Amino acid sequence: MLQLILEQSLNGLQFGLMLFLLAAGLTLVFGIMDCINLAHGSLYMVGAYLVAAAAQAADSFWIGLGAGVAGAAVLGLLLELSLFRQLYRRDHLSQVLATFALILIANESVRMIWGAQPVMLNPPEALSGPVEIGGFFYPAYRLVIIAFGLAVAGMLYLLVAKSRIGMWVRAGASNREMTEALGINVQRLFTAVFVFGAALCALAGGLLGPLLAVQVGMGESVLILAFVVIIIGGIGSIRGALVGSLIVGTVDTLGRALLPTLLRALLPADAASTLGPALASILIYLLMAGILFFKPQGLFPARA
Amino acid sequence: MAFYRPAPYQKPLAIVLLLAALALPSVLSAFGQEFYVGFATRVLIFALAASSLNLVLGFGGMFSLGHAAFFGAGAYVAAICMQAGISDALLAFPLAMLAAGLLALLVGALSLRTRGVYFIMITLAFAQMAYYLFVSARAWGGDDGLPLVGRMTLGGLSLSSDNALFFTALSALTAAIVFLGRLADARFGRTIQAIRENETRMEALGYPVFRYRLVCFALGGALAGLAGALLANLTGLASPNLLQWMQSGTLLVMVIIGGVGYLYGGVVGAVVLLCLEEVLSGFTLHWHIGLGVLLLGIVLFAPKGVAALFGKRDD
Numbered sequence: 001m002l003q004l005i006l007e008q009s010l011n012g013l014q015f016g017l018m019l020f021l022l023a024a025g026l027t028l029v030f031g032i033m034d035c036i037n038l039a040h041g042s043l044y045m046v047g048a049y050l051v052a053a054a055a056q057a058a059d060s061f062w063i064g065l066g067a068g069v070a071g072a073a074v075l076g077l078l079l080e081l082s083l084f085r086q087l088y089r090r091d092h093l094s095q096v097l098a099t100f101a102l103i104l105i106a107n108e109s110v111r112m113i114w115g116a117q118p119v120m121l122n123p124p125e126a127l128s129g130p131v132e133i134g135g136f137f138y139p140a141y142r143l144v145i146i147a148f149g150l151a152v153a154g155m156l157y158l159l160v161a162k163s164r165i166g167m168w169v170r171a172g173a174s175n176r177e178m179t180e181a182l183g184i185n186v187q188r189l190f191t192a193v194f195v196f197g198a199a200l201c202a203l204a205g206g207l208l209g210p211l212l213a214v215q216v217g218m219g220e221s222v223l224i225l226a227f228v229v230i231i232i233g234g235i236g237s238i239r240g241a242l243v244g245s246l247i248v249g250t251v252d253t254l255g256r257a258l259l260p261t262l263l264r265a266l267l268p269a270d271a272a273s274t275l276g277p278a279l280a281s282i283l284i285y286l287l288m289a290g291i292l293f294f295k296p297q298g299l300f301p302a303r304a
Numbered sequence: 305m306a307f308y309r310p311a312p313y314q315k316p317l318a319i320v321l322l323l324a325a326l327a328l329p330s331v332l333s334a335f336g337q338e339f340y341v342g343f344a345t346r347v348l349i350f351a352l353a354a355s356s357l358n359l360v361l362g363f364g365g366m367f368s369l370g371h372a373a374f375f376g377a378g379a380y381v382a383a384i385c386m387q388a389g390i391s392d393a394l395l396a397f398p399l400a401m402l403a404a405g406l407l408a409l410l411v412g413a414l415s416l417r418t419r420g421v422y423f424i425m426i427t428l429a430f431a432q433m434a435y436y437l438f439v440s441a442r443a444w445g446g447d448d449g450l451p452l453v454g455r456m457t458l459g460g461l462s463l464s465s466d467n468a469l470f471f472t473a474l475s476a477l478t479a480a481i482v483f484l485g486r487l488a489d490a491r492f493g494r495t496i497q498a499i500r501e502n503e504t505r506m507e508a509l510g511y512p513v514f515r516y517r518l519v520c521f522a523l524g525g526a527l528a529g530l531a532g533a534l535l536a537n538l539t540g541l542a543s544p545n546l547l548q549w550m551q552s553g554t555l556l557v558m559v560i561i562g563g564v565g566y567l568y569g570g571v572v573g574a575v576v577l578l579c580l581e582e583v584l585s586g587f588t589l590h591w592h593i594g595l596g597v598l599l600l601g602i603v604l605f606a607p608k609g610v611a612a613l614f615g616k617r618d619d
Contacts (some may be wrong), residue, residue: 030421036421036424038553040569083600087603089433090603092367092421092424093367093556093560093564094560094603095362096369096553096556096560097557097560097561097599097603098555098599098600098603098604099601100556100599101595101596101597101598101599101600101603102596102600103596104592104593104595104596104599105592105593105596105597105600106592107592108592108596109593110589111583112589112593113589169353220549220550221477224428224432224549227425227428228425228429228519231421231422231425231426231429235421274440274441274442274443277440278436278437278439278440278441281436281439281440282432282436282437284434285429285430285432285436286433288425288426288429289414289426289429289430289433292417292418293414293417296417296418296419296422297422298422
């Protein structure tokens with residue numbers, strides 16, 4: 001039992017860190033430009049496909065990952081310059097409609113190019129086995145993902161919290177007009193943030209690709225989770241996104257693994273087997289509703 | 305100020321269109337195209353659902369991304385009624401509206417404490433909860449949804465023929481539009497629109513803003529429930545997919561293309577979107593791309609929606 005909890009906690013940490021890669025870009029887009037980007041999940045999907053295609057072509061996972069991330073960054077740049085730049089000034093309704101349209105276009109383009117079947121993406125040979133840590137076996141590849149996630153999260157923290165660019169980004173998120181008035185080119189800054197966010201999406205998609213199926217529609221489910229994360233954390237706050245991701249990742253993973261067992265101990269088997277999965281899947285939404293009830297601005301409001 | 309004000313030609317145009325709709329089944333059967341009666345019914349049902357969202361979004365100014373929850377709940381109530389042996393729509397439809405309305409009342413009471421983007425996301429969260437609850441409810445079919453053994457009866461009249469269901473949906477939509485039109489002009493509608501424009505001022509004037517919004521949200525939910533019950537009769541299935549967030553997105557898209565805050569916005573949007581789907585899917589398997597490009601075009605070039613041509617909101 002203890003081993004199960006330990007293993008699931010590691011899984012939760014890994015999932016949370018990947019969510020953070022997605023939520024970091026989303027929360028900044030949201031926070032700085034006040035723009036609802038439903039297509040963020042599509043960048044994740046397209047990124048995963050690009051990584052899979054490049055990995056297959058180069059016959060190397062790592063080259064594929066690099067190429068896919070670069071490809072997604074270019075795509076992000078094109079999208080920002082052609083479409084998003086016009087959307088910032090519009091209301092939320094237009095943003096929802098336009099990015100909803102992007103989801104349709106992205107899903108269908110992927111289906112046209114790669115077909116409706118999920119695409120296989122294999123982890124690097126050297127990492128396909130399990131390793132022993134503290135008396136139990138854990139897949140090496142998942143450990144690498146955790147390390148990657150921690151490294152990127154640390155780098156992002158330094159970038160946002162300690163560097164000059166990070167200061168501009170935080171200033172832009174808390175008061176855009178004021179930042180512009182102080183002579184920062186928020187538009188150019190934001191293009192960079194958007195491109196960076198797209199690259200992080202592809203990184204998460206590529207890393208998760210070998211664990212989950214690379215398929216059409218993979219972006220939508222994860223998008224909702226990323227939104228939950230940034231709402232819990234507070235829109236525009238990187239720290240909030242990190243805390244939110246870890247909370248959501250752990251609660252979701254542990255809930256799915258442990259709740260059914262827990263309920264079986266407390267309730268009759270019939271009721272438990274119905275209630276368990278239901279409760280596990282709505283757990284994070286309950287958490288979010290609860291947090292919003294007490295802190296309507298999220299845990300770390302950026303515009304305090 | 306931006307109260308809704310219909311254009312002078314709106315009413316005659318609506319009556320002409322209603323007459324055309326009344327004649328539609330006979331025209332279709334004259335051309336041997338009875339298949340399209342089902343499609344037309346679908347359009348009417350989605351027009352009703354989109355209009356209910358337009359009440360919440362356009363008139364109430366509440367950006368809900370969870371409206372499909374009430375739509376789906378209505379469908380499930382209809383299916384559950386059938387399962388329990390209640391096959392009279394005169395009982396089942398009001399029950400569906402009541403259940404969806406109560407659900408909306410609950411969701412609204414919790415969500416309306418938040419503002420702006422947080423409201424969008426919390427309504428989405430509640431809809432996701434409803435979705436997962438229905439997915440895992442094995443007594444109601446779980447993933448597969450709950451099929452209806454047949455269509456309901458309306459009083460003594462059977463709805464099993466496509467034409468009967470078409471006219472039922474048409475009457476429901478007409479009644480809803482007349483109701484919404486009167487509502488927009490009534491004291492309640494004026495108050496709701498004024499709250500949309502300036503919440504603080506209305507609060508200062510002593511209006512119970514929260515309660516007005518909540519009633520508006522619940523009314524929208526109840527109307528969506530009616531649409532859901534009709535759809536369950538049309539397709540013979542209450543599926544959890546009806547509650548998915550993409551469904552809420554589709555309803556939103558209908559309202560936005562049609563025209564947010566215009567009486568016929570929901571109707572126009574549903575007609576435009578579903579007809580586009582029907583036409584484009586005839587051309588190519590990959591019609592979603594075409595639809596996406598068109599939607600982008602609408603955002604960039606017709607930001608006020610199509611129904612803006614048929615009514616004024618003087619702002």
